[in-house]
Amino acid sequence: MKPRIIAVANQKGGVGKTTTAINLAAAMVERGRRVLVVDLDPQGNASTGLGCEVSTRSITSFDVLTEDATLAEAIVRTEVEELFVCPATPDLASADIELVSNEKRSFLLSDALRQPGVEVLDLDLILIDCPPSLNLLTVNALVAADSVLVPLQSEFFALEGLSQLMLTIRQVREAANPALRIEGVVLTMFDARNNLALQVEQDARETLGELVFSTIIPRNVRLSEAPSHGKPALQYDSSSRGSVAYRALADELDRRWGGARPMEKAG
Ligand code: ADP
Numbered sequence: 001m002k003p004r005i006i007a008v009a010n011q012k013g014g015v016g017k018t019t020t021a022i023n024l025a026a027a028m029v030e031r032g033r034r035v036l037v038v039d040l041d042p043q044g045n046a047s048t049g050l051g052c053e054v055s056t057r058s059i060t061s062f063d064v065l066t067e068d069a070t071l072a073e074a075i076v077r078t079e080v081e082e083l084f085v086c087p088a089t090p091d092l093a094s095a096d097i098e099l100v101s102n103e104k105r106s107f108l109l110s111d112a113l114r115q116p117g118v119e120v121l122d123l124d125l126i127l128i129d130c131p132p133s134l135n136l137l138t139v140n141a142l143v144a145a146d147s148v149l150v151p152l153q154s155e156f157f158a159l160e161g162l163s164q165l166m167l168t169i170r171q172v173r174e175a176a177n178p179a180l181r182i183e184g185v186v187l188t189m190f191d192a193r194n195n196l197a198l199q200v201e202q203d204a205r206e207t208l209g210e211l212v213f214s215t216i217i218p219r220n221v222r223l224s225e226a227p228s229h230g231k232p233a234l235q236y237d238s239s240s241r242g243s244v245a246y247r248a249l250a251d252e253l254d255r256r257w258g259g260a261r262p263m264e265k266a267g
Pocket residue numbers: 012013014015016017018019020045132188189190217218219220221223224225227242
């Protein structure tokens with residue numbers, strides 16, 4: 001069966017995209033899924049956070065986009081069984097320029113995900129960790145994806161950047177991927193003692209309604225410590241509030257999806 005493909009996107013940096021990609025992936029693995037994280041950020045934080053050291057990143061998402069390698073060649077295993085990563089290196093920052101004359105430049109990731117070789121991994125879910133920009137890399141993710149998951153940091157101005165992202169999503173729908181859905185908006189780094197955070201939550205729920213997940217990701221130091229240990233927080237400190245929250249997010253997604261896949265798998 002075809003894996004579900006979700007782009008984790010927000011052009012603001014530091015809002016929790018990578019943390020969400022890594023830990024949602026780990027939470028889905030706990031639910032019996034086989035998950036790939038595609039690191040599409042030249043900073044390579046998702047690769048690092050999944051224990052893929054810079055020195056071992058031989059074939060990367062850049063090679064995949066420039067068609068020098070297939071996705072299957074780039075994918076590596078992580079310490080977590082059933083969790084895979086396609087790593088990124090800083091050269092990915094030049095993709096915009098390298099690919100400018102390539103007519104298929106917006107479709108490169110989409111094509112790569114459909115190449116033969118990936119299906120042997122029997123993936124259920126692919127999470128694409130986008131860079132903090134609405135550049136060609138993010139467009140590639142949106143063209144390739146079934147849906148977009150938007151982490152929203154619970155701070156002032158958080159909602160302001162969303163209109164630009166929504167416009168890009170509309171443009172991608174019109175030009176390349178009419179079926180692209182918005183999976184939802186997840187509030188991250190939430191501190192319930194902070195009145196501003198509560199205000200952002202209220203505004204987000206009023207403006208975006210059902211799109212906002214009930215699950216809120218709290219500010220939790222374990223989530224920020226885990227990447228330096230090269231593992232998801234769910235492995236680093238399984239019972240931390242951050243880990244519990246990402247499990248709840250996975251559960252909420254599954255309920256929204258009707259829970260078809262895990263039951264299938266169990267049967
Ligand atoms: P992005 O990928 O959007 O740039 P990150 O996921 O890298 O954002 O998060 C930015 C920083 O904040 C990182 O240092 C990360 O470890 C930390 N962080 C992310 N989410 C949380 C959270 N819920 N609680 C505490 N720290 C967090």
